Amino acid sequence: MTIAKKILANGMSEHEAIDLAKQGDAECFEALYGLHKRRVYSLCLRMVGNTAEAEDLTQEAFLQLYRKISTFRGESAFSTWLHRLAVNVVLMHLRKKGLPEVSLEETLEPQQEDGPKKDIGTRDNVLAGSIDRVNLERAIESLPPGYRIIFVLHDVEGYEHNEIAEMMGCSIGNSKSQLHKARMKLRDLLKLSRAEKAAARR
Amino acid sequence: MTCAELQKVLPYIIDGNGTEEEQAHLATCQVCSDLVADLRYIAECAKLLVPMEDPSPRVWDGIEKSLDREGLTKARRTF
Numbered sequence: 001m002t003i004a005k006k007i008l009a010n011g012m013s014e015h016e017a018i019d020l021a022k023q024g025d026a027e028c029f030e031a032l033y034g035l036h037k038r039r040v041y042s043l044c045l046r047m048v049g050n051t052a053e054a055e056d057l058t059q060e061a062f063l064q065l066y067r068k069i070s071t072f073r074g075e076s077a078f079s080t081w082l083h084r085l086a087v088n089v090v091l092m093h094l095r096k097k098g099l100p101e102v103s104l105e106e107t108l109e110p111q112q113e114d115g116p117k118k119d120i121g122t123r124d125n126v127l128a129g130s131i132d133r134v135n136l137e138r139a140i141e142s143l144p145p146g147y148r149i150i151f152v153l154h155d156v157e158g159y160e161h162n163e164i165a166e167m168m169g170c171s172i173g174n175s176k177s178q179l180h181k182a183r184m185k186l187r188d189l190l191k192l193s194r195a196e197k198a199a200a201r202r
Numbered sequence: 203m204t205c206a207e208l209q210k211v212l213p214y215i216i217d218g219n220g221t222e223e224e225q226a227h228l229a230t231c232q233v234c235s236d237l238v239a240d241l242r243y244i245a246e247c248a249k250l251l252v253p254m255e256d257p258s259p260r261v262w263d264g265i266e267k268s269l270d271r272e273g274l275t276k277a278r279r280t281f
C-alpha cells in the first residue's frame with residue numbers, strides 16, 4: 001500500500017496530513033505527493049512537452065510546496081494552491097530559458113493565415129467526432145510553446161483569462177488572442193493528422 | 203456581415219454566443235459555422251483531458267534527498 005493510501009486508510013484526512021506536513025512529518029509529505037503527483041506532473045508535461053523537463057519541474061514544484069507549506073492558510077483549496085504554485089514554477093523555468101511565452105506586441109487582430117479557409121471543401125472536413133485523447137495530446141505537444149501554455153492553462157486546466165494574464169504578465173486581450181491562435185493551429189494539426197491517417201489506410 | 207468581419211470577432215464568440223448579426227452570418231455561411239464548430243469542439247475535448255501519467259519514481263527519490271538535505275522533515279512515523 002502506498003503511503004498516501006495508508007494514511008487515508010488510517011482515517012486521516014488530507015487536511016490533517018497538511019497540518020502534520022507543516023510540522024515536518026515525512027510521511028505526510030509523501031502522502032501529499034502521492035495524492036497530487038499525477039495532476040502536477042501532467043500539468044508540467046503538457047506545458048513543456050518534454051518528459052525530463054516535466055520531471056524536474058514536478059520535483060521543483062513539490063520542493064517549493066514543502067518549503068512554503070507553512071504559509072498555506074486554507075483560503076483556497078489545497079489543490080488549487082498547489083496547482084498555481086506549479087504553474088508559477090513552470091513559467092519561471094520558461095522565462096529563465098528565454099522561451100517566448102506571449103508576445104506583448106500581439107494584438108487581438110487575427111492574422112490573415114488564421115482566417116477561415118475557403119478551400120475547405122466538403123463537410124467531411126469538420127472535426128466533430130474525430131478527436132481522441134492521444135491525437136489531441138500529440139497536437140498540443142506540437143504547438144509552439146507560447147500557444148501551448150495558454151491553451152493548456154485555459155482549455156485544459158480551466159484558468160480564466162484574467163488569471164492567465166496575471167500569471168503571465170500580459171493583457172487579457174493578449175491571452176484571448178493567443179488562445180484563439182492556439183485553437184486555430186490545433187485545428188490545422190488535427191486535420192493534418194486525420195488526413196495522414198486516411199492516406200495510410202488507402 | 204462578411205467572413206472577414208466575423209473573423210475579427212472570432213476569439214470573442216467561440217466561448218460565447220455572439221451577437222444577432224454574428225449568429226445570422228453563421229446561420230448562412232458553412233465555412234464560418236464549420237470553423238466555429240471545430241474550435242468549440244477542440245475546447246470541449248481539451249476539458250476532458252484528465253491527468254493520465256504518473257511521474258517516474260526517481261522524482262520522489264530526488265525530492266526526498268532534497269528534503270533530507272534541507273532538513274525539512276522530521277523522523278518517520280511507524281504505522
